[in-house]
Amino acid sequence: MPFQELESILGAIEPHYQSSERRQLQRILEIWTTLVTDAIAAHTQPIAIQRNILEVATASPVWTQTLVFERPVILRKIRDLLSIELSDIRFSTVQWRPPQAEAPIEADPWQSHPSRLPDETPEVETQLALFSNAKTAFDRWSLIIQSRAQHLPLCPECGSPTPPGELQRWSVCAICAAQR
Ligand SMILES: [Zn+2]
Incomplete structure (x- = not known):
């Protein structure tokens, strides 16, 4: 047709x-x-x-x-x-959705920092969008941390979930690298 x-x-x-x-x-x-x-x-x-x-x-x-x-x-x-x-x-307030939840990403040194992770997956974005105002920033933050930790490789020294960029650079997490 x-x-x-x-x-x-x-x-x-x-x-x-x-x-x-x-x-x-x-x-x-x-x-x-x-x-x-x-x-x-x-x-x-x-x-x-x-x-x-x-x-x-x-x-x-x-x-x-x-x-x-x-x-x-x-x-x-x-x-x-x-x-x-x-x-x-x-x-x-129940169905309120904050307009433009994501701020535009600006160029800064953090973009290329080894501790930086790839951007949030769409799945996480969707979950975040479901949060109402009643939820605190801490809830959002811990969701991101949990979600990231589930997919992260572990530091061979301390066993903590570690951004791949840190392992590539130091073979261990940033904290273990700093203690050496
Ligand atoms: Zn470590």
Whole structure:
């Protein structure tokens, strides 16, 4: 089947396939940044409409508290601008996903350091993405360490999981190498 033909069929199906709540959410998402202040937009993510209630993920409990007072204003704007009559908005941190979790990698000496490991595997990335805000940085860190340790060769001297770069350079881990 030619791609264009497939595309036109999907185009015809899509409006019927998507529920009306799904379409309403889409329209709200399109203008969300104009419905709320920049600060609120940066700390909220509309995620669903269920039983006529808009569910909005928030970056922290503090934002949830703040937004409870904004709720009537946002509801009124959605009604006035989109003619969507919602019964309520529910704010919760549970489904919050921090935008751009990975900072861009910059060139530095660490990039070529022997203790440096190859970049995280996609599997680890996925696991990290599942962490909510409630988890601490320590949890993220220990997951990375555990995951790396499972795949690492062991130092022949002390038996610790060791980055391959260290073994190549010193035949032992960096700690054992330093003690020599
Ligand atoms: Zn060692």
